[in-house]
Amino acid sequence: MLENLKQKFPNALSNKLDTDDISEYVWFEDSIGMILGIPRSEITAEEIRLLELLFAPSFSQNDLTTFPNASWNSFLSEPNAPLPLTNWENVRFIHFKLTHDDFSNTDFEDAFLAFVPSDAAFVWENETAGILIETDKDGSLSKNELIAITSTLESDFYVKTRMFTGRFHPVNQELRHHRNQEKKCFDLAQVHLPDLKVADLADIIPHSLLKEQSFTNTKWYINEILGKTQQDIELIKTIKTYIECNSNATYAAKQLYIHRNSLQYRIDKFTERTGLDIRNFRHALTAYLILLLND
Numbered sequence: 001m002l003e004n005l006k007q008k009f010p011n012a013l014s015n016k017l018d019t020d021d022i023s024e025y026v027w028f029e030d031s032i033g034m035i036l037g038i039p040r041s042e043i044t045a046e047e048i049r050l051l052e053l054l055f056a057p058s059f060s061q062n063d064l065t066t067f068p069n070a071s072w073n074s075f076l077s078e079p080n081a082p083l084p085l086t087n088w089e090n091v092r093f094i095h096f097k098l099t100h101d102d103f104s105n106t107d108f109e110d111a112f113l114a115f116v117p118s119d120a121a122f123v124w125e126n127e128t129a130g131i132l133i134e135t136d137k138d139g140s141l142s143k144n145e146l147i148a149i150t151s152t153l154e155s156d157f158y159v160k161t162r163m164f165t166g167r168f169h170p171v172n173q174e175l176r177h178h179r180n181q182e183k184k185c186f187d188l189a190q191v192h193l194p195d196l197k198v199a200d201l202a203d204i205i206p207h208s209l210l211k212e213q214s215f216t217n218t219k220w221y222i223n224e225i226l227g228k229t230q231q232d233i234e235l236i237k238t239i240k241t242y243i244e245c246n247s248n249a250t251y252a253a254k255q256l257y258i259h260r261n262s263l264q265y266r267i268d269k270f271t272e273r274t275g276l277d278i279r280n281f282r283h284a285l286t287a288y289l290i291l292l293l294n295d
Helices: 046-052 069-078 105-113 142-156 175-192 201-211 215-231 233-242 247-254 260-274 281-294
Strands: 027-028 034-041 090-098 119-127 129-135 162-165 198-200
Touching: 027 046, 069 119, 069 175, 090 175, 105 119, 105 142, 142 162, 142 198, 162 175, 175 198, 175 201, 198 201, 201 215, 201 281, 215 233, 215 260, 215 281, 233 247, 233 260, 233 281, 247 260
Parallel strands: 162 198
Antiparallel strands: 027 034, 090 129, 090 162, 119 129
């Protein structure tokens, strides 16, 4: 039967030696020992779970991302645990909190993962809270997509779901620190923005800065939002002036002595780099506070 699957997945492999990176494939083995590796980019989460009912997963210690949950759980919960072995370069944490646990955690996990377009790890922190660890390999879930997912999960499991999306970071020892900082932000979001199904840094930073004013945390917020944009003096001046001109593009362009099209180009550039749409009040407020702190 595995041989017949090649008609649906023509790029599937029958030998792990045929690829330099076996973690790019999902491997299955039949009762007579035949194996098949299907490219992860060509198979959905639902198809994987269906095939797992028919065939045994085929993996070894070198299949680094086939079953990553346990190693990520250990890394995030144990201070001295090693970084998980993985070929992922960048990941982000999507934190979630449920109002109750009157359902199977496995069913909820399977339902959530069915919406994820790429490799992911799922870590439960307790019966009603956890983290989806998402890589940027095959694109990532947008905020609107996550809002739609929460609505679907709520209707399927009759449970209120709240999420907080972190930012992508390189896979290194700093991930534990980023996760802890994001968890504090998520806790604040549940208090100050209880009606917001999916929150992110742009939503919670004003509340965070009012509550936590230490230099270390402030620096973290600046780095998370601006990153390398901190060195772009011209762009920072442009955005700060635009916001101070009450988001009036014509007036701001005159103040900066540039064409309005040039102003719009810089605004789009800032949005692309930071994820902040400063035409939105909440994002504009976050951007202005961050720029003031950066000064």
